[in-house]
Amino acid sequence: MSNAYIPGVTFPAGSFRRRGSNGLATLIAVVLVGFAAFSFQEGVRSGFSLYFWLGGGLLLLGVLTPMSMKMANQWERAVVLRLGKLQGVKGPGLFFIVPVIDDVSSWLDQRIQTTEFNAEQALSKDTVPVDVDAVVFWQIHDPERAALEITDYRSAISRVAQTSLREMVGSSLLSTLLSDRKHGDELLREEIGRKTADWGVTAISVEIRDIGVPDALQDAMSREAQAQREAAARIHLGQAELSVAEKFVEAAEIYARSPAALQLRAMNIIYETTKERGATILMPSAMVDAMNPGGLLGLVSAAQAGQVPPPPAPPAPPASRTRR
Numbered sequence: 001m002s003n004a005y006i007p008g009v010t011f012p013a014g015s016f017r018r019r020g021s022n023g024l025a026t027l028i029a030v031v032l033v034g035f036a037a038f039s040f041q042e043g044v045r046s047g048f049s050l051y052f053w054l055g056g057g058l059l060l061l062g063v064l065t066p067m068s069m070k071m072a073n074q075w076e077r078a079v080v081l082r083l084g085k086l087q088g089v090k091g092p093g094l095f096f097i098v099p100v101i102d103d104v105s106s107w108l109d110q111r112i113q114t115t116e117f118n119a120e121q122a123l124s125k126d127t128v129p130v131d132v133d134a135v136v137f138w139q140i141h142d143p144e145r146a147a148l149e150i151t152d153y154r155s156a157i158s159r160v161a162q163t164s165l166r167e168m169v170g171s172s173l174l175s176t177l178l179s180d181r182k183h184g185d186e187l188l189r190e191e192i193g194r195k196t197a198d199w200g201v202t203a204i205s206v207e208i209r210d211i212g213v214p215d216a217l218q219d220a221m222s223r224e225a226q227a228q229r230e231a232a233a234r235i236h237l238g239q240a241e242l243s244v245a246e247k248f249v250e251a252a253e254i255y256a257r258s259p260a261a262l263q264l265r266a267m268n269i270i271y272e273t274t275k276e277r278g279a280t281i282l283m284p285s286a287m288v289d290a291m292n293p294g295g296l297l298g299l300v301s302a303a304q305a306g307q308v309p310p311p312p313a314p315p316a317p318p319a320s321r322t323r324r
Contacts (some may be wrong), residue, residue: 132208
C-alpha cells in the first residue's frame, strides 16, 4: 500500500526503486532473519521451546522492519495517513510508521519541475488565429495541501496553464504578443500562480517559447515591413539630398566671392582625375585657358614672396647695320 502508483509521478530511466525502501532497513531485516534461523536451529538441537519463541519474534521483526522503516530523499516528502486520517508529512531522511495502521498515501517531489502547454488556433483580440507554445516552471511549497486538496496536481497544472494562455491570447493584440513577450510571461505567471496557490503549488516563472501565425498573414506582415523600410529609406535619401544641396549652395557662394578658390578647386579636380595610372584624359585647351593656371601660380608665388612681380621688359629692338 505504501508504494501504490501515484498519478503524475514518474521515475527516471535506470533509477527505479520502491518509494521509501532503503539499504539500512534491508540489512537489519537480513540480520534479524539470520538470528531467527539460528534460534530455530538451536531450538531443534536442544529441544527448548524458548528458542522457537525467540526465533519467531526475530522473524516477525525482520519482516516488519522494511515495512516500518522508510527513507525519503532530500527533495521528497511522504504524506502519512493513520487509519485514514492525516498523521503527518515525513521526510527528508529516515522515519518510522506503524505497519498496517499507517499508510504512506503520497510521495511528493519538491524540486522545481516543468510542464509544457500550448494553445492551438487561439484567436487574439484582433481575431487572428495563432498557435502559442509555452512552458511553466513550478514547485510544491505545501506538500500537505498538494496531497489532500487535489487528486492529480500535475494534470491540473497543465489544464490551468492552457486555459490561462488562451485567456491571455484572447485579450491581447497580435502585435503586443509578438513585441512584448516578457509582459505576457509575467501575466501568465501571475494568473497561473493565483489559481494553483490553493493546491500548495507555486508558479515560479512562465516562458512563451514560440508564437505561430498563418502563412498568409506572415506574407502580409513581411510586405508591410518591407514597405515601411522602403519608405524610411526614401525619407533618409531625401534628407541626404537636401543636405548635399545646401552644402553646394554654400560652396557656390564661397566660389562666387573668391575666384581663386574656384580655380584651386578646378585644378584639384584635374589632379584627382589624372592621378590614376594608365588613364588618358583629353582636355580642351579652352578649359585650361579659362582656369589660367599660370597666372594663378604667379599670384600664389607673389603672395608667398610678399610682393607683386614687375611687368616683363619689352624686348630690345634689333641693332641696324650700315653696309658700306
